[in-house]
Amino acid sequence: MLNVRPLHQGFGLEILDLDLAAPHSDEVIDDMIGLLDQHSLLLVRGQRLRPERHVEISRRFGPLLTHVLKQYLTTGLPEIYVLSNVTQDGKPIGNHKEGWNWHSDLSYVAEPSMGSLLYAVEVPPVGADTLFASMHLAYDGLPPALRERIRHLRATHSYAGYYGKAFADRTPLTDEQKARTPDVVHPVVRTHPVTGRPSLYVGQDIVSRIEGLPQAEGDALLAELNAHAIDEAFVYRHVWRQGDLVLWDNRATMHCATPYDDSKYRRIMHRTTVAGSRPF
Template sequence: MQISPLSERFGVAIDGIDLGSALDPEAFDRLHRLFVDHKLVCFKNQSLSAEAQIAFSRRFGPLEVHILSQYNHPEHPEIFRLSNRVVDGKPMGISDGGSYWHSDLAFQEQPAKATILNALEIPPEGGDTLFVNMEAAYEALSDEWKQRLQGLQAVHRYRRKQTTDGQSTQVELNDAQKNQTPDVVHPLIRTNPDTGRQSIFAHKGMTAEIVGLPREESDRILDFLFEHTVQPQFRYDFRWSPGDVVMWDNRSTMHSATTRDLPPGQYRSLYRTTVRGERPI
């Protein structure tokens, strides 16, 4: 494996490995450590089938099946399709999925540990995925803010209604899907069980309110966190290339897609698998 940094902030690119082949335990352990330590990993020059992507993803834990079942792969429901293509009058996938700041499945009791995206089709420009290092954002807080936030819990809501700046998507949930997404409560500061490091767990697209605080105070704290976390020193904008397979640690990062900003005639299609995580502590 050849390993190089993606940015000065966080993330690594790995070349010289075939994710479609069987990885021995030593090689997998090394990959897992790179994932945990660097939070964002891009495997270059891959050609993963749906079956191979599922097999690789399952090495990290059990896989989720997304509630928006209309966009799941018809033969492999563990794969969620992200695409702005329309084939025979039907969307190939969700066209603007994740086009807001979030951590995957933060609206569930057990949010995602890892997300793995397999690039099938990449436009010549645009369609970047934006990432934030939430550990670095936490470490940059003043001691007063760290003390203020410890012990606070917040409500996380799928398709948060109090959104601004386009922090939502166009897809509507049916009644059955809405019933699968009740509000959940998670700590504002969470600890990654693989590292013991703390990070901010608040995302403009999903975190709705702080439990037990008056609305005005809750909004003031959340607005501060939303603005603080997306500062340039914590952020890395990933530019996709054909053959990329990208995975990230949802416990210590947040991200936003930009697919909805693609000009007409530019297409981006990816297969997503999502590894179930632990209940945040």
């Protein structure tokens, strides 16, 4: 049985005394899958994972996705998306300033990611924390009248819209990248396919409008829901250490990266992304 302790009073577990580089660790990965479904967020510290092992572990959770920004798939393994401020031979090895807004990974595709596994290769001594919010707790904490109001609403998720806001100083998306990421519509309240628990499904910048509402009314409602979803009562702040592996359920959480002194410190993170199903 896995030795665990809570990360937050409402969600998240740290798994203790586990070396995922060891062959025998495969025996507990099925237990980890069950824990992720129930607790939405898992942390395993002190890991020494080669990229191949990171991918191998990730595949146990399901088929893996390849990110649309292929220029940041620089490890030789296309399943690993690199987040980094480091340059090599004049080129960035990863995407920098990615995820500095509240979001759920790949919500902008028809079948968004089930989960993500982020491994800390190199981290700054201060800054660059990641915030995680439980969308189950956020939904449960809504006033009953607001839960009823949003129960059948649907919203548009737009990667092109997000990219234009987040990376306005960068090269625009190519036609191929735009074709791979057309706008999609998802429910504002989604049901977890394993546990049946409802959760909010919103996000900053990535959600462009609520279907069927005037833009101003929809914008106001989205702002209200996003502000509620990231209330400190629902949020766990993760302070990274080298060797941390954090797994999260994109069907039940949002997360947000935080800044650091990128002129002074290096940061290299490897992320794999597990395929999911259409929200309902």
